[in-house]
Amino acid sequence: MxxxxxxxxxxxxxxxxxxxxxxxxxxxxxxxxxxxxxxxxxxxxxxxxxxxKSMDDLIDRAIEDEVLGNESVMQNVFGLIAGSSTVDSLETLINRKTDRFALLINQGGMDSFSIKIKCLMFGTWKTILCDEGEELSPSTRMIIEYSTSGVIGIIAYGALHGSGEVPPEFFPSFAKSNSDFLVRQIGIAQGIPHEAVLERVRTTLRIAGMNDR
Missing domain, CATH: 1.10.10.60 (Homeodomain-like)
Structure with missing residues (x-):
């Protein structure tokens, strides 16, 4: 065959x-x-x-596509960092995408969802910031943990209380300020100048073809 x-x-x-x-x-x-x-x-x-390979493999890849794939929330958050996305475009996307995140939380539990998202974020930032053989510093990991927890908390609030309880403009505004904080603090923690962090994000987006999707 x-x-x-x-x-x-x-x-x-x-x-x-x-x-x-x-x-x-x-x-x-x-x-x-x-x-x-x-x-x-x-x-x-x-x-x-x-x-x-298994249901776990499907679940992991389904979540990864939602978090980092084509027209994903995090793709647009990284686009905000790189200057290739706007708050308005992210606000439109949020209205379509968070329902699946809410499903995962309601049907799978907060712990499982949170662990998978944070693992994806650690891996993504390691790709952006670290050369071969290098690791994220403990301080950098703590900053990513803090920042990602805030995003997950907002999604979880919407899942628990209904997406209508979260003003549609709130998440994009939060994502922009959170992204600015994240880039500056990561640069300090990892010992990389602010503009160099931004350029690494832009390069990663170009390599992944995210800006062209």
Whole structure:
């Protein structure tokens, strides 16, 4: 049997991820199985395992796509830092994206969501700030932890009380001030000049093709 073309593989992977998000609307995260996702996507289990090693792998990659993927919240937050996104564009995006974050919190629990998001942020900032063999300083990790916790806290508040309880303009405004604080403090903690941190963010966005999406 011929292997599927890349476009077909990509389409199947997207269908599986979308099936996961659909199931999460009605099921606890811990109760969703490979069989349920495959059935919802109208694909077989073999196709699932062609794309993902396990449910944990699917969940991790689904969250990563929401956090760092095309038209993601964090992509636009980094765009704010780099000057390629605006507060208005982030406000529009927030209205579409936070529902999935709220689903993860409500159906999977705050701890699991928080750990995954923070791991992604540590990894992203390490890519931006560190040359090969280097690590984030303890102070830098504490600043990222503090900043990310604030963002997660706002999302969690919306998940608990309803997104209507969070004024739509609040998160973009917070994200902008939080980003400015983050870049300046990270530069100090990591021993990198402020403008150099900004340039590293811009370079990372260009390499990832984020500014062109």
């Amino acid at each position: 011929a292997r599927p073309r890349k476009s077909e593989r990509d389409a199947a992977g997207i269908r599986l991820a979308n099936a996961f998000w659909t199931l999460l609307e009605h099921h606890r995260l811990a109760n969703i199985t490979v069989g349920m996702v495959a059935e919802q996507a109208e694909l077989n289990r073999g196709t699932f395992y062609y794309h993902f």
